[in-house]
Amino acid sequence: MITIIQLFAIAISVLAFGMALWLYTWVKAQPAGNSKVESIGQYIQRGANTFLKKEYAILARFAGIVAILILLFIPAPIWKGSTQNIVMAVAFLVGATFSALAGKVGIQVATIANRKAAAASQTGIRYAFLAGFRGGAVMGMAVVGTSLLGVTAVFMLTFDATAILGFSFGASSLALFAKAGGGIFTKTADISADLVGKIELGIPEDDPRNPAVIADNVGDNVGDVAGMGADLFDSNVASLAAALVIGLSLDSSFSAKNVTTVFCFASLGLLSSIIGVGTAKMGKSDNPNHALNSSTYVTTALYAILTAVATQVLGFSWRIWAAAAIGLGVGTIIGIVSDYFTNDEKKPVHFVAKASESGPAFTILSGVSYGFLSVLPAMVGIAVAALAAYLVCDPLGPGYAMFGISMSAVGMLSIVGMIISNDAYGPIVDNARGLVEMALLGDKALGITDSLDSAGNTVKAVTKGFAIAAAGLTVIALLGAFMTEVNATANALGMGMQFLTGFDIMNPVVFFGLLVGTAIPAVFSAMLILGVDRNAQRMIAEIHRQFKTIKGLKEGVEGVVPEYDRCIDIAAVGALKELIPAGFMAIISTLLVGFIGGVQAIGGFLTGNIVSGLLLALFMSNSGGLWDNTKKYIESGKLGGRGSDAHKAAVVGDTVGDPFKDTAGPSINTQITVVSLISSLMSTVFLTTSLF
Template structure:
């Protein structure tokens, strides 16, 4: 079974995804929009988002340029010991990965800042058309991101046939995603926190009141954080899962001859994208006009289509049914993790309602209640990741010991198989959130606000599910990358003559080995330090913006009263958020990479094994806790605002807003960024494995 056929098929399906994205973009753009006030405000949002992204990418281009030079000199082995061409190929693949990741974010911003206007104005004609504008706008990004990731992996593997070079491509995607997610998260939460504290808590004005100088920056933040940042995050996870599976699949094929395992990876990844194309193309709102049901139904349809397509492919091409089973286990667990996240963040469930009730007693009880439920929410997801890894390992173990870890990597591929639909649902969230703000600022009336509120509520619920899914997918992916690291070490050890051909230098990691334990403790601390650095960045930036909001209300005559013709200086708040995010985004990511290099060169590959295990376990726990806790506080606030426990302006509302303010950097800055952080350190470890093997102190 030749892998070339499946690589070409993957490329063709990627091009089909781009074609659908183009059609959806044209459809959204063709929807009417004529309200001058909304067009003016959306222009501010588009300009702010584009300016931030351009400045962020210019900084990251310099960072990536330096990284590419270092990769050329040192990887896969130092240039003076190996091949100049091989090192050049690795550096080119890294740059290729950063460019693809950047394009994914740029496409997302481009369509989201058009779809928000169309969604707001379409709400005047009813909820169904408005829903379609929001969903199809998000689906442009879903199709483009997954199409780009599958196309990039296919081209790199087809042109080079080298899995280590593929890891370089994945590292390029991951490193840019890490900084894009961190920078976007800092921007969006700086604006969100400042707008809420100065507007809702201090002045008691509505969420999207145009008098608030931070309101445009808040809407810009939805795009740069939740659209560009999350798109880069899931692009990175999808590429990393395929790269890890291909590293192990290629090693297995080398042992048995042929290319059936590599072919299976491309077959399943292509079928996943095809299933997402079908799911997106058929998504509609049913007769009950429930947007949450419509979004979830599309996800379930995509899941079922993937199961049928891969089963047909497995039967038709004589692939291993046990590996198909591992992929389906990963997919089902991804859905279950999403459902668990939904339980702890949906305002129809007890955790959110009990936290809202606790807000009547003050913000301390809001914080205590939310954190308690947040900690509880980590068990189902972590157990789900562990169970899926265990089942897929045991399911594939009878095929041979090396197939067990390959089974875990295919479970990760299976979980991310419907990522096109997941990104579509996720990007829908900030689009309808923006649309709700535009409807209020454009004074489109209460009926339109009710429709956009309904769409926004569905977006918040589904966003919590997609964040849980993304973290679960990252968990399985990095477990697969741990297997890829072991594989890379064993290849490097054999080439260096440390073991005989066919023997293994590493089989696993003994926790009682002091080098492994040293690495594990350091690795467990990194996600906490990384999160602290990002949230301190938000804290510093938000304080500067709150001072600016106070200055404007104090100095601009008539602004607080809302006098006609008096407009706040929106650009000052956008400038503060942009400058602060650019300043803060590099240190946290660099710290993670430098810590990995330090542990590797001190303790060698055994210490790095422990480092990765500690980083994975600690990172997943913190990511799930922060994501779910932040989502819970956000929806508790919205539950109070809908008229419960005193409604807007009550003491419970003020307490709930404070809870949401604490939760904002949890769920939209630190939590989602940890996904990418653990992927980046895993890829750095695999790429540097031969250097750690040769040059460690211990």
């Protein structure tokens, strides 16, 4: 049975690649825009690929060093005769490579789809929407197909769940730096372009006179496409890794039912996403929000039905199905909550817009307040999902409660193919809007791309909330995987299978880890935001220099073009300089806590890291999305429209929110996953070598 299901998983992965190829061919076959659209679009494509090449060159060296360390020390020193180290090192490199490939595929199609969507906007909204959505769906299909294929292949070759952790660590570590680096790049350019263009000069968002405008569009691709693709690739792989580690420990030598369930449910999730993507189209209302939401609901319903049928036919446990359904349902609810706090049709955005009439201080105060309010429903949702899955599966026997939580995470991430498609749609249509404005395609095309962009901003807020919530359940499951790994090692050393059953916070070693772990997400966020701050100041100085020294630039004299490359270079160099310290800080902190306090301290560290990380990630993601759509709500003509005092205050709020929602916020969930995986991989070392 297990082999048949794994072959089914490979077949579904291949089907996803076929769907991705068909979508890519369709997007590429759409009519091209005028010469100016094509010229600017190719400029954006070259800039994105150049940055990605530089970033991957640095990350390749990092991956090589880490692979050598894994080869030497994990799971045990190689000189003690451990042959598993070779498998772990190779799995790590494969995971990192697949994660990098996910980003590259996303960039390749997004930088074509933006031009096609811009061109289609001249004829109507339906084909412009399809060009943006199907461009994003190429990445959705490729990312999830690659992650499922990678996990299945590694498991079939090794039948070792720890090797899956190595594969997941490769994906997570690369995603951590890719998301951080892309986030710093994109928000450096976005902030600089907004502050000088909108506030100082009062020129439109994508005015070609602004030297930072091309860097801003490049940033959308390297941050929101490549970065988020690597992030969700990592979350999906990590959820499967946690479920497989726990499931394999529960399976007997005569049955692999739990592992079979994991692969079956993951495969049906991808199949549901393939069908859901195929149903996405504009209805009679020409409402892009409705089109995006309806395809998501189709995918969700299909997954629930297909997994129920599989449970009945293949004799899986209905309790395990219920745990997956709980995760799926809570993921949907958290998406709705994120939508309420960030959608420009809802009251929070309207209240913050009204507050902006009194100045930027009130924009910030109200936005921060709503951001914090948005945290409670999402945190309660994650807590309820974990508790409900735990209680539903606990009667199945010892260890099944944590397996239930891991399957809840798998259920929540089951529709990740559709989520990535929706998420990548956002930056594609944002770029399309910029191309329309820079190429002067007219008010009709601008109105259409504004509508598509507004839907993209809303859906990005929803997908970020979903991604963070999914990471929350995943890392709770990874905490269970950590305990499983520790107990397996302890049993091999004669300490017993129940060496670690929980973490007592009254134990000073656990409490030490708890306090340190709680502080790490805040420090990590501060380092990333300060990186954006420093880099944006350098770019603003460059923009000022160009406006002062290039004659006719500010006046828009025909033939006078800014030095776009200078701004792209500042964003790229600064991002590559700033991305390494924050990631290293999180990794080194984990190792120090483990070597000082051992596995008990690591338990506290992970618990604190999870709780504070989720809180900060949700707060920053939702408050940033709220400020962004407040600005767009005013720009639509409300409360004085563009150029009004309310608009200037909202631009300040959006500027503060940019590194919140696109740099620090979504990077935190990757940071949590990375330290959880390091802890599991180092569990043997921490158990046998620590100060206390």
